Amino acid sequence: MKRRLLYWLRLPGRTYRRTLPRRIRRLILVPVGFALAGTVGYPLVEGPPWTLFDGLYMTVITLTTVGYGEIPQPLSPPGRLFTMVLALGGVFTLFYAATEVIRSAITGELQDLLGREHVDDQLKHLSDHTIVCGFGRMGRVVCDELERLGRRFVAIDPAPPAGEWGYRHGLRVPGDAAEDEVLRKAGIERATALIAVVGSDASNLYITLSARLLNPRIRIIARAEEHQAEAKLRKVGANRVVSPYLAGGHVAVAAAFDAPP
Numbered sequence: 197m198k199r200r201l202l203y204w205l206r207l208p209g210r211t212y213r214r215t216l217p218r219r220i221r222r223l224i225l226v227p228v229g230f231a232l233a234g235t236v237g238y239p240l241v242e243g244p245p246w247t248l249f250d251g252l253y254m255t256v257i258t259l260t261t262v263g264y265g266e267i268p269q270p271l272s273p274p275g276r277l278f279t280m281v282l283a284l285g286g287v288f289t290l291f292y293a294a295t296e297v298i299r300s301a302i303t304g305e306l307q308d309l310l311g312r313e314h315v316d317d318q319l320k321h322l323s324d325h326t327i328v329c330g331f332g333r334m335g336r337v338v339c340d341e342l343e344r345l346g347r348r349f350v351a352i353d354p355a356p357p358a359g360e361w362g363y364r365h366g367l368r369v370p371g372d373a374a375e376d377e378v379l380r381k382a383g384i385e386r387a388t389a390l391i392a393v394v395g396s397d398a399s400n401l402y403i404t405l406s407a408r409l410l411n412p413r414i415r416i417i418a419r420a421e422e423h424q425a426e427a428k429l430r431k432v433g434a435n436r437v438v439s440p441y442l443a444g445g446h447v448a449v450a451a452a453f454d455a456p457p
Contacts, residue, residue, distance in 0.1 A: 329373035330394035408433030
């Protein structure tokens with residue numbers, strides 16, 4: 197019973213954090229802070245018979261520029277000075293926050309921020325997934341195959357892909373896969389496999405080394421452009437090394453001799 201009560205008490209805050217981007221949440225907190233300051237400030241400045249509700253009412257009509265009048269009694273000079281400070285600071289802040297929210301919604305920034313927040317929330321709870329480093333031609337083929345198999349994966353690439361993200365089972369993380377922070381964001385500690393298919397042997401070597409240090413149990417498959425890179429990749433922790441050109445050459449020769457006349 198106690199756990200269920202705590203769950204329902206925490207639900208509004210959790211929904212607020214997951215639904216609104218961090219920048220919008222901060223903008224909303226500023227006018228809320230002014231409202232709290234006015235609610236408490238009026239009773240402190242005016243004294244009895246002012247109540248917290250009177251302070252809230254006075255604050256709301258001041259910030260919204262309605263101005264129905266001073267209740268429960270006319271304000272004293274300190275109260276009027278407090279009202280001027282509250283109006284000058286709160287009104288402009290309130291309109292600025294409203295303008296920023298509307299601008300973000302119109303320009304699509306709000307939707308983009310909501311999408312990133314949603315991805316970050318999913319990444320925190322993702323486990324037993326595959327991390328794909330590099331979203332070039334080979335990286336797209338890997339992601340297509342993982343999608344076909346219904347396996348959860350995270351694709352890391354410095355440049356976001358053009359067009360919409362069409363993978364139901366995949367998430368994307370912009371950044372350099374060689375950086376530990378980016379790998380941690382992709383859930384390297386909870387992943388079961390990492391596929392490094394960046395177009396540079398040096399990058400794949402560094403990614404493999406970083407991934408092995410962050411997760412000694414993860415299975416790593418690395419791409420090698422040059423034949424000399426295979427031994428180095430295995431030495432720093434790759435379980436298997438794939439050379440697309442070498443594999444393509446073997447397939448081409450096999451197809452040439454096995455094909456019917």
